[in-house]
Amino acid sequence: MLSCTVQASDLKQRQTELEALQKQISSQQSTLKNTNKQHERLISLLKKDEQAIAEAAKKVNKTKQALTDTDNKLAELDDRKAELDKLKKTQQDTLSNQLASAYLAGNHDYTKMLLNQQSPATIERLLAYYQYLNNARMASINELQKTLTELVSVETAQRQQKNRLNELVLNQQQQAKALNQEQAQRQQTLTQLKRTLNSHGAKLEQLQIEEASLKRVVEQALKAMQDSPAMNGLVSNKGLRWPTKGRIKSGFGSQRSGQVKWKGIMLSAPEGQNINSIADGQVIYADWLRGFGMVMVIDHGKGYMSLYGHAQTLLKSAGDAVKKSETIALVGRSGGQTEPGLYFEVRHKGQAVDPARYCRR
Numbered sequence: 001m002l003s004c005t006v007q008a009s010d011l012k013q014r015q016t017e018l019e020a021l022q023k024q025i026s027s028q029q030s031t032l033k034n035t036n037k038q039h040e041r042l043i044s045l046l047k048k049d050e051q052a053i054a055e056a057a058k059k060v061n062k063t064k065q066a067l068t069d070t071d072n073k074l075a076e077l078d079d080r081k082a083e084l085d086k087l088k089k090t091q092q093d094t095l096s097n098q099l100a101s102a103y104l105a106g107n108h109d110y111t112k113m114l115l116n117q118q119s120p121a122t123i124e125r126l127l128a129y130y131q132y133l134n135n136a137r138m139a140s141i142n143e144l145q146k147t148l149t150e151l152v153s154v155e156t157a158q159r160q161q162k163n164r165l166n167e168l169v170l171n172q173q174q175q176a177k178a179l180n181q182e183q184a185q186r187q188q189t190l191t192q193l194k195r196t197l198n199s200h201g202a203k204l205e206q207l208q209i210e211e212a213s214l215k216r217v218v219e220q221a222l223k224a225m226q227d228s229p230a231m232n233g234l235v236s237n238k239g240l241r242w243p244t245k246g247r248i249k250s251g252f253g254s255q256r257s258g259q260v261k262w263k264g265i266m267l268s269a270p271e272g273q274n275i276n277s278i279a280d281g282q283v284i285y286a287d288w289l290r291g292f293g294m295v296m297v298i299d300h301g302k303g304y305m306s307l308y309g310h311a312q313t314l315l316k317s318a319g320d321a322v323k324k325s326e327t328i329a330l331v332g333r334s335g336g337q338t339e340p341g342l343y344f345e346v347r348h349k350g351q352a353v354d355p356a357r358y359c360r361r
Contacts, residue, residue: 014048014185039196042189047288049186050334054294056179057272057313057330063172070165077158084151091144098137190336207260210291214263217285221297221305222350224284231281231301234346234358240278240324242359243308244269244331244342252354263352264307264345271312271340275329277322278306278346278359286314292343293334298322309343310335 234240246269250262277298284305285297292309296316299305312332322328333340346355 010048010052011181011185014045014052014189039193042193042196043290046186046189046193046336047290049182049189050293051288053179053182053186053332054288054311054313054334056175056182057332058315060172060175060179061313061315061330063168063175067165067168067172070161070168074158074161074165077154077161081151081154081158084147084154088144088147088151091140091147095137095140095144098140190338193336206291207257211260211263213290214292217289217295217297218305218307218347218350221284221299225299225303225305226282226301231299232279233300233302233304234279234348235302235304240359241276242267242355243278243306243344244273244275246270246273246331246342249341252352252356264309264343265355267342267344268339269331269341271331271333273331274327275308275311275331275342276325277328279324281306281322283316283318283320283322283328286316286318288334291335293337294329294332296329298328303349305347307343307345307347309345310337310341312340 244267246267248265249268250256250266252262252265254262256262279300281298281300283296284299285295287295289295289309294311294314295307295309296311296314297305297307308329310332311329311334314329316322316328331340331342335343344355346353346358
């Protein structure tokens with residue numbers, strides 16, 4: 001409850017900040033200096049909006065996984081209950097037959113058998129037979145009791161899982177509502193942000209700033225990279241899968257704006273779709289980056305790294321080890337994008353290389 005209150009308070013504060021900026025932008029576009037200040041404040045607000053979206057999306061994703069796990073557990077319990085019901089029927093039939101046989105055989109007085117002077121061998125055989133039947137009945141009763149006990153346990157677990165499922169569904173509805181609110185807030189911020197970039201020169205300047213930010217992250221990543229013998233780089237991994245399914249919107253080396261070219265590729269993909277690591281590695285950067293939104297950089301060893309940008313949320317943190325094809329993030333629109341997609345780079349010793357050299361469809 002406290003978390004929800006804090007989240008609502010944070011959202012209200014960001015809405016207030018945005019309204020103040022909207023009034024400033026509407027009332028006066030006096031100087032370039034003021035416009036730049038407003039732009040920087042909007043960038044800061046966009047970062048907060050997108051970080052809030054990432055947190056909400058992570059909760060939704062976690063709840064979806066929990067729902068899947070709970071559904072699987074319920075299915076397992078249903079299967080086990082069906083097996084136990086069948087076993088109980090078989091055990092009850094067996095015990096019923098044993099009791100019927102004992103009844104038909106009648107009551108046997110062992111003293112009378114001795115007085116009737118039956119042979120010791122005959123008496124011994126009869127006693128052994130009756131003891132065997134008695135042991136068999138006791139074993140059947142014990143097995144039936146075990147089955148009934150487990151059946152009660154399974155039915156209790158089923159009720160618990162169904163209650164958990166109902167709670168998760170309610171949580172998911174609340175989380176989806178929070179996510180929609182954050183996305184609506186982001187859209188308002190983005191609209192105002194675009195009003196401050198009303199010329200080609202301003203847009204180009206922002207691209208150059210964003211490229212410089214990415215360069216700094218790559219330099220940080222290079223310093224953080226470890227020459228671990230356990231990581232084989234990408235040389236022996238040609239023919240890797242793309243990190244997500246989608247259409248290539250902008251190819252490697254193509255013109256972005258002016259002299260700025262794409263150092264990676266833009267994949268158009270549905271929002272919320274899984275982003276997977278292309279190979280084994282270790283996360284060396286996972287944070288929001290200007291122009292690229294939620295970004296993750298993975299060290300694959302031998303000087304190779306892969307970069308994933310514009311994510312809706314990041315599911316791994318710096319320092320985490322990841323496996324090939326493991327889900328590390330979700331496709332999004334962070335970094336001020338209007339359409340969902342993934343920005344993907346492969347670098348070797350800091351230099352961008354065409355991802356198509358390593359990945360195939």
